[in-house]
Amino acid sequence: MVTADTLPQSELHALYRNHHGWLVNLLWRKLGNADNAADLAQDTFARLLVACDASSLREPRAYLTTVASRLTAQYFRRLALERAYLEALALQPEAAAPSPETRALVVEALTAVSTVLEQLPPRVCEAFLLSQLDGLAYKDIAQRLGVTVNVVQKWMSKAFLHCYTAVYG
Template identity: 70%
Template structure:
């Protein structure tokens, strides 16, 4: 099979590269089941764009999409682990139901994915404001930037979050 020919259809891309992608992900993740899941999600992500495929380097493209999904997977695992550790520290009577735990983990993963779409400095400024409760002046001193730069970063962060929630620009 010639893998150098750029596929123009998702089925050709799948047939030519699915096995390779699963193998690459298995080596990266150390688990064939997770590799199959992320490979499937990779092709679903490509299919969901609804755009015609015109890929010159299919494996590089697949690697990029799969790497992003793998990063999301690891972020979700880390969030879930941190949440479960926090729950373990709570008295038994205040422990949420398994359904509530799942909803919280999904919400944390969604928030993490939205924040991952921000530039590092903007994300840091946003978190200092929203989680740590610092004023713009305090953030400006801490980050060694002007208050105007903090305001600009916060506007960018809020616009990004709005777009993620409502599917468009404000």
Template identity: 70%
Template sequence: MQVASHSDAVANLYSHHHGWLVGLLRRKLGNVDNADDLAQDTFTRLLTARSEELIREPRAYLTTIASRLTAQYFRRLALERAYLDALAGMPEETVPSPEARMLVVEALTAISRVLDGLTPRVREIFLLAQLDGLTYAEIAAQFDMSVNAVQKSMIRAFQHCYTAVYSTE
């Protein structure tokens, strides 16, 4: 009967705090439809968390989850805008279909989420090597560090990416 108790706890949180959460998100987002969507996503996260832990400060807990979802929402918007700006410079006959654009934005969002799990320095080293094609020696000179330290940063980045992609948790 643990499932029922967890579901009941989430239902209780929903009934007592849903309206407040939508209002909070509406003020952040400026749009009630997006606020409704993110509030729904917040409670969905609670339902799928299956945590039996008692929530002592429900509004603080909901705010934390909703803030993370809001950050993801804005990250996705920024990626989508950047991608659409890049497409605007392409000849019309080479512009991908709306479905292909959506898939690319989803992929970029997933990549961004994985890269956000790296420390800023490791992320920058990884991107300089992978996107800009800099050698480890060039990166080491840019950061005033040893090539060995750059290699260790790249190992951490690759391990993090591997775990993010292939983890079954």
């Protein structure tokens, strides 16, 4: 495993110098915003500093593209969550509106929950959301998804274990 501690400083500088502009341009085309592109490029190189493996350094642009694409997807997920939350807030009376700090904390929490749920298989996630958000009983979930109650129980166990591991693991 190559880390920032074992990778010579000159190689890190060369990687940054040789690929930063290219990466910013790539992200700018995806995002349509130079500031966000620069921020995500910096985040990508920060990830490179924290941990990278030797094979990724053989093809730095492929590695940078992969990391940047993942960060871009997280960015768009966060924007979608934030937009949905703000739309829901707009429907609330002004007196019930939370402070900007509370809003930021809620968006951060929603992003974290979304990230954890996206790691579940789609049907498991759907069953979990039907149970936890819609309050459906396992037999109703089984009927809706066309599976047995036993399958729903296994899916729910898997989902709860996954969530527990994400929080405490």
